[in-house]
Amino acid sequence: MNWQPGTVLELIEQTARTKSIVFDVPGWSRHRAGQHVDVRLTAEDGYQAQRSYSIASAPEDRHIELTVERIDDGEVSPFLADELLPGDEIELRGPIGGYFAWEEAPETPVFLVGGGSGIVPLRAMLRHHRATASAVPVRLLYSARSLDDVIYRHELTAADAGDVRLTLTRRQPAGWTGYGRRVDRELAADVCWPAAERPLVYVCGPTGFVEAVAGALVSLGHDPARIRTERFGPTGGETP
Amino acid sequence: MTDSQALDGNAIAGTLSEVFGGEMTTAVGTCGHCGARGPVAEVVVYTRAPGVVVRCRACDGLLMVITQVHGVFCVDALGLVELQAPA
Amino acid sequence: MTRITRGFHGRRRPDVDPARVPPGQYVTQDFPVLSAGPTPHGSLENWSFTIRGQVDQPHTWTWDEFQALPHETVTRDIHCVTKWSKLDTVWTGVSLDALLEGVETGAEYVTAFSDGGYTTNLPLEDLTGGRAWIAFAYDDEPLAPEHGGPARLLVPHLYFWKSAKWVRGLELQLEDEPGFWEGYGYHNYGDPWREQRYAGD
Numbered sequence: 001m002n003w004q005p006g007t008v009l010e011l012i013e014q015t016a017r018t019k020s021i022v023f024d025v026p027g028w029s030r031h032r033a034g035q036h037v038d039v040r041l042t043a044e045d046g047y048q049a050q051r052s053y054s055i056a057s058a059p060e061d062r063h064i065e066l067t068v069e070r071i072d073d074g075e076v077s078p079f080l081a082d083e084l085l086p087g088d089e090i091e092l093r094g095p096i097g098g099y100f101a102w103e104e105a106p107e108t109p110v111f112l113v114g115g116g117s118g119i120v121p122l123r124a125m126l127r128h129h130r131a132t133a134s135a136v137p138v139r140l141l142y143s144a145r146s147l148d149d150v151i152y153r154h155e156l157t158a159a160d161a162g163d164v165r166l167t168l169t170r171r172q173p174a175g176w177t178g179y180g181r182r183v184d185r186e187l188a189a190d191v192c193w194p195a196a197e198r199p200l201v202y203v204c205g206p207t208g209f210v211e212a213v214a215g216a217l218v219s220l221g222h223d224p225a226r227i228r229t230e231r232f233g234p235t236g237g238e239t240p
Numbered sequence: 241m242t243d244s245q246a247l248d249g250n251a252i253a254g255t256l257s258e259v260f261g262g263e264m265t266t267a268v269g270t271c272g273h274c275g276a277r278g279p280v281a282e283v284v285v286y287t288r289a290p291g292v293v294v295r296c297r298a299c300d301g302l303l304m305v306i307t308q309v310h311g312v313f314c315v316d317a318l319g320l321v322e323l324q325a326p327a
Numbered sequence: 328m329t330r331i332t333r334g335f336h337g338r339r340r341p342d343v344d345p346a347r348v349p350p351g352q353y354v355t356q357d358f359p360v361l362s363a364g365p366t367p368h369g370s371l372e373n374w375s376f377t378i379r380g381q382v383d384q385p386h387t388w389t390w391d392e393f394q395a396l397p398h399e400t401v402t403r404d405i406h407c408v409t410k411w412s413k414l415d416t417v418w419t420g421v422s423l424d425a426l427l428e429g430v431e432t433g434a435e436y437v438t439a440f441s442d443g444g445y446t447t448n449l450p451l452e453d454l455t456g457g458r459a460w461i462a463f464a465y466d467d468e469p470l471a472p473e474h475g476g477p478a479r480l481l482v483p484h485l486y487f488w489k490s491a492k493w494v495r496g497l498e499l500q501l502e503d504e505p506g507f508w509e510g511y512g513y514h515n516y517g518d519p520w521r522e523q524r525y526a527g528d
Contacts (some may be wrong), residue, residue: 042335045337079334091329199327203479229282288362289362290409
């Protein structure tokens with residue numbers, strides 16, 4: 001797994017703080033939904049910075065898409081989100097990760113729980129699920145601060161989005177009938193498949209979010225061995 | 241309880257791949273301090289340091305330290321009594 | 328060959344006197360938080376600082392006793408082995424000269440030890456001559472836990488891994504014993520101006 005060049009094809013505003021970047025990566029080996037890439041940037045004086053980003057695109061999608069959350073005092077994310085232009089080239093390596101990756105035949109329903117930018121690898125899983133017309137029952141619970149902070153909002157609220165539940169923790173639009181609080185034990189019990197069905201669970205987002213959700217599910221009787229986690233650190237954004 | 245600054249084994253999947261020559265997040269390790277057993281993806285990882293520090297999620301015990309000295313990886317895994325590579 | 332990324336600069340300060348920057352370092356505006364483990368959260372009631380080992384008798388200070396010692400505010404540049412440097416950082420603390428005064432010892436080496444188990448070693452001489460402090464404030468504010476609060480060792484003339492966070496004391500020794508990072512291949516002394524990052528440098 002070596003460093004290879006990726007050329008920026010397109011930049012897409014997702015929310016006020018997030019931007020998708022679509023790359024052409026010649027010779028890319030097919031990834032599994034949920035995997036990530038390492039990105040490496042080199043300044044003229046040789047200074048280097050490296051970060052990991054979950055792949056937002058499905059293996060069936062034509063190009064690799066990453067979604068970057070701009071962290072205010074970040075070193076890499078503001079550059080990727082604000083400075084990159086189509087035609088620019090960065091170095092990446094991957095795909096990486098065998099644990100937090102979609103299983104083709106899970107034998108049980110699948111429950112995806114994302115907080116903030118934790119939605120990125122889960123969105124890749126849903127796209128893959130749809131592209132392969134998978135018969136696996138899958139449900140997504142996505143926690144965001146407000147509707148404006150929901151990444152991939154149109155895709156996730158479209159008629160063919162599948163079983164998607166949102167919880168908006170800070171601001172809800174007028175007439176909102178969905179959840180309006182952080183994921184707690186009760187909310188998890190409401191939305192997740194019962195523990196007796198032994199769902200395969202993927203939880204991704206800021207470290208605190210992942211800990212809280214995984215803890216809630218375990219307290220509901222879910223087997224920790226059936227809960228896969230990926231922690232993004234304190235802010236859920238740049239992962240150094 | 242968990243330090244919000246800490247990541248997990250997924251964050252060093254690329255580094256582990258370089259060091260061990262393959263996918264390691266699904267490898268199963270056993271903590272030498274408390275006996276806890278689980279996938280490498282679930283360990284507590286500190287990457288913002290002069291090296292990568294890997295600790296047991298159950299007891300915070302030191303499992304592994306990975307440094308890069310003049311480009312060469314040095315791995316000390318004395319905190320792990322067992323590390324079973326993925327099938 | 329590594330490709331240059333158009334337009335990427337990192338968050339370095341370009342307008343710095345190069346004479347203040349040790350070889351291989353980049354000057355940063357922010358204050359990165361580096362850790363090898365969870366941030367300890369103890370109470371000041373239980374805090375103490377002890378100088379022990381090759382001494383006439385152990386010397387211990389409670390937080391209140393420590394605060395009653397003469398302290399000073401100094402401005403220093405700090406250099407991390409991970410290549411960032413931060414200039415003109417302002418610290419308030421008790422000088423090691425003041426703490427070591429009255430301590431009788433034949434020791435030549437010191438291991439600083441911290442909450443959480445971290446250790447680092449250095450020659451006793453490097454703690455003297457106005458070159459080291461136990462710092463409890465940064466930029467006129469109480470030292471934040473993620474930066475080593477309530478108190479950390481401050482030895483700015485060496486790489487910053489020697490400035491042990493959450494320091495609880497010094498073990499004075501006749502023999503030099505590598506501390507945490509020194510045991511994992513980092514240089515035993517760590518002079519940034521001679522770029523002593525790794526053992527053998």
